Amino acid sequence: MAQEVGTVPCVEVRKVSKTFPNGTVALSDVSLTVRRGTVHGLMGANGAGKSTLLKILSGAHTPSGGWLLVNGQEVALSSPVVANRAGIATIHQHIPLVPTLNVIENIFLGSEGIGRLPLGALDRFQTLCGHIGYETDPFAIVGSLSIGVRQMVAIMQALMVGADIVLMDEPTASLNENEREIVFRTVRTLATGGTTFIYVSHYIEEVLSLCTFVTVLRDGRVVLDCAAADTDAEGVIEAMTGRRIDRGSARNAATIRDGAPRLEITGVSTAAGVRDLSLNVHAGEVVGLAGLLGSGRSEILSALYGADRRVAGTVRVDGRLVGRGTGAAVSAGFGLVPEDRWAQGLVRQLPIFGNVTLPKISRHSFWSIWPQRESEVATTEEVIGAIGIVSKGPHGLVTELSGGNAQKVLLARWLAARPEILLLDEPTVGVDAAAKADILALVRTFAEQGTAVIMVSSEFEELLHVAERILVVRDKAIVATRVTTETTVEELMLLADRPEKEARAA
Amino acid sequence: MREAASPANSGVIYALVFLVLALTILSDAKGLPSYLSPINVSNVFDQVALVGMLAVFTTVVLISGNFDISIAAIGGLGAAITLLLVDELGVAGAVLAAIAATSAVGMFNGFCVQKLGINAFIVTLGTLTAVRGLILVITDGRTVIADDPANYKRLESFVDGFVPAPALVGLIGIALIAVSAVQYLLTRRYQGQVGQNRLLLAASGAVVLLVGLSGFPPVRLTYSTLYLFGLVGTVWIVLRYTIVGRRLQAVGGNPEAARLSGISVDRYRIVPSVLNGSVAGLVGVIYSARLGAVDPSALHGFELTAIAAAILGGTSLFGGHGSVPKAILGALILIVLRNGFNMLNLGSNYQQLVEGIVIVAAAAVYVIAAQSASQGGRH
Numbered sequence: 066m067a068q069e070v071g072t073v074p075c076v077e078v079r080k081v082s083k084t085f086p087n088g089t090v091a092l093s094d095v096s097l098t099v100r101r102g103t104v105h106g107l108m109g110a111n112g113a114g115k116s117t118l119l120k121i122l123s124g125a126h127t128p129s130g131g132w133l134l135v136n137g138q139e140v141a142l143s144s145p146v147v148a149n150r151a152g153i154a155t156i157h158q159h160i161p162l163v164p165t166l167n168v169i170e171n172i173f174l175g176s177e178g179i180g181r182l183p184l185g186a187l188d189r190f191q192t193l194c195g196h197i198g199y200e201t202d203p204f205a206i207v208g209s210l211s212i213g214v215r216q217m218v219a220i221m222q223a224l225m226v227g228a229d230i231v232l233m234d235e236p237t238a239s240l241n242e243n244e245r246e247i248v249f250r251t252v253r254t255l256a257t258g259g260t261t262f263i264y265v266s267h268y269i270e271e272v273l274s275l276c277t278f279v280t281v282l283r284d285g286r287v288v289l290d291c292a293a294a295d296t297d298a299e300g301v302i303e304a305m306t307g308r309r310i311d312r313g314s315a316r317n318a319a320t321i322r323d324g325a326p327r328l329e330i331t332g333v334s335t336a337a338g339v340r341d342l343s344l345n346v347h348a349g350e351v352v353g354l355a356g357l358l359g360s361g362r363s364e365i366l367s368a369l370y371g372a373d374r375r376v377a378g379t380v381r382v383d384g385r386l387v388g389r390g391t392g393a394a395v396s397a398g399f400g401l402v403p404e405d406r407w408a409q410g411l412v413r414q415l416p417i418f419g420n421v422t423l424p425k426i427s428r429h430s431f432w433s434i435w436p437q438r439e440s441e442v443a444t445t446e447e448v449i450g451a452i453g454i455v456s457k458g459p460h461g462l463v464t465e466l467s468g469g470n471a472q473k474v475l476l477a478r479w480l481a482a483r484p485e486i487l488l489l490d491e492p493t494v495g496v497d498a499a500a501k502a503d504i505l506a507l508v509r510t511f512a513e514q515g516t517a518v519i520m521v522s523s524e525f526e527e528l529l530h531v532a533e534r535i536l537v538v539r540d541k542a543i544v545a546t547r548v549t550t551e552t553t554v555e556e557l558m559l560l561a562d563r564p565e566k567e568a569r570a571a
Numbered sequence: 572m573r574e575a576a577s578p579a580n581s582g583v584i585y586a587l588v589f590l591v592l593a594l595t596i597l598s599d600a601k602g603l604p605s606y607l608s609p610i611n612v613s614n615v616f617d618q619v620a621l622v623g624m625l626a627v628f629t630t631v632v633l634i635s636g637n638f639d640i641s642i643a644a645i646g647g648l649g650a651a652i653t654l655l656l657v658d659e660l661g662v663a664g665a666v667l668a669a670i671a672a673t674s675a676v677g678m679f680n681g682f683c684v685q686k687l688g689i690n691a692f693i694v695t696l697g698t699l700t701a702v703r704g705l706i707l708v709i710t711d712g713r714t715v716i717a718d719d720p721a722n723y724k725r726l727e728s729f730v731d732g733f734v735p736a737p738a739l740v741g742l743i744g745i746a747l748i749a750v751s752a753v754q755y756l757l758t759r760r761y762q763g764q765v766g767q768n769r770l771l772l773a774a775s776g777a778v779v780l781l782v783g784l785s786g787f788p789p790v791r792l793t794y795s796t797l798y799l800f801g802l803v804g805t806v807w808i809v810l811r812y813t814i815v816g817r818r819l820q821a822v823g824g825n826p827e828a829a830r831l832s833g834i835s836v837d838r839y840r841i842v843p844s845v846l847n848g849s850v851a852g853l854v855g856v857i858y859s860a861r862l863g864a865v866d867p868s869a870l871h872g873f874e875l876t877a878i879a880a881a882i883l884g885g886t887s888l889f890g891g892h893g894s895v896p897k898a899i900l901g902a903l904i905l906i907v908l909r910n911g912f913n914m915l916n917l918g919s920n921y922q923q924l925v926e927g928i929v930i931v932a933a934a935a936v937y938v939i940a941a942q943s944a945s946q947g948g949r950h
Contacts, residue, residue: 372830415821419817430814
């Protein structure tokens with residue numbers, strides 16, 4: 066069956082190379098064929114060239130060599146508009162919708178005409194909904210929708226302009242399991258109807274189950290190009306990294322710990338809606354917070370860290386009461402790696418060393434007035450070496466780093482600060498498989514050095530890998546506690562997911 | 572020091588040098604007295620003093636991620652209060668009252684922006700209007716003068732005088748050497764990497780000191796200019812060499828990241844607003860001391876020149892990046908343009924047109940330089 070669907074070449078990339086003016090070779094001699102009506106997965110580590118290839122296909126970059134064929138015709142995609150006319154639409158990781166407009170206005174944003182909406186817009190919208198098998202309120206304001214629904218709106222927008230080739234760049238990075246399922250179902254339905262997808266993602270299992278064919282890039286070259294059925298996750302990882310990665314599911318048995326806990330939280334409530342939260346964590350323990358997007362897991366971390374105002378309850382570190390606000394938390398030995406590294410973590414104007422020493426700069430200074438650059442640089446050199454950050458060194462700019470390395474800078478910040486308690490909010494989102502493994506290993510290192518770690522993740526597999534205890538979060542509260550050795554991803558999904566299922570039954 | 576010579580970093584210096592050169596050549600060609608005559612140089616610096624002092628804290632407020640268009644009105648308030656009260660409270664009392672009042676307005680700005688979350692442009696637009704109104708109320712719409720000439724004489728003594736520029740240049744040289752010496756003493760522990768920057772700083776300090784000792788430049792600077800240099804030097808050292816400067820940059824560049832690193836964003840945004848009010852009040856005091864008479868529209872338009880100077884100096888309107896010495900160079904460019912137009916008799920009708928073009932052109936250079944820098948780096 067699958068072979069019959071995907072026999073006609075739709076997009077052909079022939080010997081394409083791309084060299085940037087500064088001499089960076091992003092792609093060399095890349096050839097691949099995408100067949101009509103298939104979902105074609107494109108994978109590679111950060112910097113492997115997949116974004117560049119996607120930009121060439123979407124008309125944002127022009128190739129330095131080679132040529133492209135769409136439906137057998139040679140095309141020069143000199144700009145995104147030209148690509149659109151050739152039937153190619155791109156859906157980016159960060160969805161460029163107008164949050165103050167409603168769904169249908171966003172979908173018809175690019176259409177011409179004088180009216181706010183073209184004639185018959187609602188009918189065309191309903192037809193499209195029927196076609197892709199997805200219903201949503203056309204008059205809901207986009208800003209009030211969940212990210213998953215926005216992603217669907219973006220797909221509908223692409224289809225409405227008549228695209229029959231859709232490029233998707235990490236479309237599910239910020240989606241929860243249910244939202245992903247919606248997107249996948251739609252992609253499958255549309256592919257059966259003849260739409261072609263080129264699908265870029267870090268999630269290997271996801272790509273293998275969704276896609277008919279996969280292509281893996283490494284260092285700007287094609288290193289694997291085959292039917293998805295002919296390979297597996299290990300094969301893809303090996304192609305991506307050029308080495309074998311141990312994906313053994315070694316779990317950490319919960320150790321019985323005597324003595325007082327390092328972190329004691331009693332009856333904490335915050336203005337952001339956390340109610341009566343109590344929790345103890347011991348030195349050297351890794352506790353996982355398993356919750357879906359919107360479950361309130363970030364709010365719980367904010368409550369502990371004092372980033373949201375506490376209205377009741379106490380937080381104690383080694384028995385000492387921690388005052389209000391982030392300043393008190395940091396002095397008490399807390400550290401936080403926030404969910405959005407660019408919006409909440411890094412200061413673009415400061416060099417790497419300035420970002421690393423930001424919370425504890427007084428330690429690298431005289432009389433807490435005069436920063437001691439040599440000390441800052443020496444410490445930064447040490448931690449970026451220990452973590453393996455690929456950079457120009459401590460004086461480099463954070464804006465020059467890839468996603469995985471930028472995330473590692475935030476971990477380096479706290480490795481340098483040596484916190485007693487480390488809170489991690491989705492530390493592996495949007496980083497490649499190798500960086501992910503490094504980050505998870507680092508989390509264990511923190512614990513071995515005696516730090517109490519609380520880590521939030523949407524990938525429960527990951528929590529099972531690093532944590533000893535997993536707390537399931539729903540509605541801004543802890544609803545279940547499981548010891549890692551006695552639970553499974555499936556059980557955690559069920560526990561985290563229940564309200565939505567109830568809502569559906571009702 | 573790495574990319575110090577690039578247009579994005581030093582464009583303002585090139586622009587100023589080019590402008591002064593052009594004016595010198597033009598004035599020679601026209602047979603006028605040299606543009607660089609001691610008297611004219613002294614004049615230019617004196618004209619820069621007030622707007623330069625405003626530009627210093629405008630830059631600080633911009634770095635902290637805020638915005639303030641009310642400083643000229645606040646300065647006007649300071650000037651009016653000084654002259655209204657100098658007869659009753661004496662010079663010290665009047666100056667203190669003026670600065671207390673203007674600091675309070677700065678505090679109000681900071682509080683509304685930071686604690687109530689009102690947009691800074693709207694808050695300071697309101698303050699600007701209300702403070703101008705307040706000046707009208709307290710002056711009854713008339714020009715204010717000190718009734719007792721003796722009081723005015725005492726006030727004037729703060730601005731009425733000159734210092735030889737070589738003495739100031741020499742002091743700057745000594746200060747640079749002192750800074751590098753302190754840095755050396757503090758960093759002896761890291762002997763492996765005795766910084767080139769430190770040697771360079773000491774060497775340039777020595778050169779500057781020698782220049783001063785040789786009696787160059789043969790110019791007398793006014794007290795106002797001296798105050799400007801004092802303020803610039805202090806603020807520059809705080810921003811460049813202290814933790815306060817680093818944290819201010821972090822707060823302006825990414826307030827959420829700063830907050831989550833335990834830095835008090837409120838403090839690092841409200842304090843610059845308060846000091847901005849204090850310095851504006853000081854500018855008002857100097858203004859009143861120089862003129863002896865203050866009308867309700869005193870210092871009108873100075874806020875826009877101060878913001879323009881900060882932009883010419885490469886300060887970002889979005890926070891996290893800026894330089895106080897370069898803002899002063901920016902102010903110098905604007906004042907040299909005005910002064911040049913007057914000297915060469917080019918017609919003041921064109922002056923504002925050219926000023927406007929210079930501001931937009933400077934902003935364009937920074938944007939293009941930043942874009943090409945980011946393209947030259949990673950794709």
